Amino acid sequence: MVLLPARNAADTIFSAVSSTLRALPQDSQLFVLDDGSTDDTAAIAVAAGRGDSRLRVESRPASGGLGLALNSMLSEADCRLVARMDADDVSLPWRFRLALPAIEKNIDVLFSQVINFRRRRVQPLPPVGIPPEVFPLHLLLTNPVSHPSMIARREVIDGYRQVPAEDYDLWLRLAAAGNRLRRLAMWGLLYRLHPNQVTASSQWRVASWNDPVQAEAFADLSERLCGVRLRRIVALAQLPAAERDARLAEFASLVDAQIAAAPRGHRYLLRRRLAERLAWAQSFNTSYSKHQG
Numbered sequence: 191m192v193l194l195p196a197r198n199a200a201d202t203i204f205s206a207v208s209s210t211l212r213a214l215p216q217d218s219q220l221f222v223l224d225d226g227s228t229d230d231t232a233a234i235a236v237a238a239g240r241g242d243s244r245l246r247v248e249s250r251p252a253s254g255g256l257g258l259a260l261n262s263m264l265s266e267a268d269c270r271l272v273a274r275m276d277a278d279d280v281s282l283p284w285r286f287r288l289a290l291p292a293i294e295k296n297i298d299v300l301f302s303q304v305i306n307f308r309r310r311r312v313q314p315l316p317p318v319g320i321p322p323e324v325f326p327l328h329l330l331l332t333n334p335v336s337h338p339s340m341i342a343r344r345e346v347i348d349g350y351r352q353v354p355a356e357d358y359d360l361w362l363r364l365a366a367a368g369n370r371l372r373r374l375a376m377w378g379l380l381y382r383l384h385p386n387q388v389t390a391s392s393q394w395r396v397a398s399w400n401d402p403v404q405a406e407a408f409a410d411l412s413e414r415l416c417g418v419r420l421r422r423i424v425a426l427a428q429l430p431a432a433e434r435d436a437r438l439a440e441f442a443s444l445v446d447a448q449i450a451a452a453p454r455g456h457r458y459l460l461r462r463r464l465a466e467r468l469a470w471a472q473s474f475n476t477s478y479s480k481h482q483g
Contacts, residue, residue: 199277226253302378319375
């Protein structure tokens with residue numbers, strides 16, 4: 191079952207639904223939940239299905255937020271595998287043809303690489319996969335995957351929490367519990383970039399950086415990997431300069447010790463990403479977060 195929550199997505203829902211149905215196996219279902227829209231999202235979603243029996247569209251009068259919508263949909267997913275899709279993205283035709291065999295190879299949660307697009311500008315992200323052995327290390331540096339590219343075993347998805355970055359929070363918890371997460375190198379999704387995205391908001395970013403629930407999930411994973419409960423780089427960046435630099439040095443030392451055990455190619459990529467994140471943190475202007483409050 192593919193879960194597609196949508197709210198006021200009349201401009202993009204048609205392509206999201208039609209492309210996902212085109213990519214979806216015949217024995218699967220696309221579940222669209224119109225989460226309190228005030229436009230024609232639900233009607234356009236139905237029209238995009240052209241009578242396809244695999245499409246299920248339901249509506250509710252008021253929105254409770256993305257996390258609640260997803261949990262409601264999950265509660266009705268009695269299938270073995272569950273996938274995600276967003277109302278403003280486009281599934282590529284081979285998405286599930288590649289993902290379904292891959293997840294059967296001892297993987298719990300699988301993602302595809304994405305192609306970012308904005309109007310007529312298309313930007314494929316590098317076709318580099320992330321194997322399960324190093325995926326948790328990537329999570330200590332950043333969120334390396336796009337939520338709508340996910341497919342997972344239903345049994346490992348215990349639900350979303352009401353936090354700013356509900357997807358990253360879930361990945362952290364899954365990795366800390368020992369689940370195997372992987373990103374395919376091949377693109378499976380066109381990921382739309384636009385200024386109205388929640389994640390494009392600076393206020394959302396600061397709220398996510400400082401959320402205590404997400405911080406605990408991050409600390410749980412860092413303790414499993416490094417033996418120490420660490421704070422996120424985005425949190426360390428906001429400390430006074432002297433304390434920031436000391437904490438960043440500690441973070442770098444502990445994480446790099448784990449990176450050293452990674453396969454050579456992935457070791458290089460992880461160390462480059464670590465260096466980029468440290469450089470960003472050291473140049474961070476603390477007035478940024480204060481002004482977003």
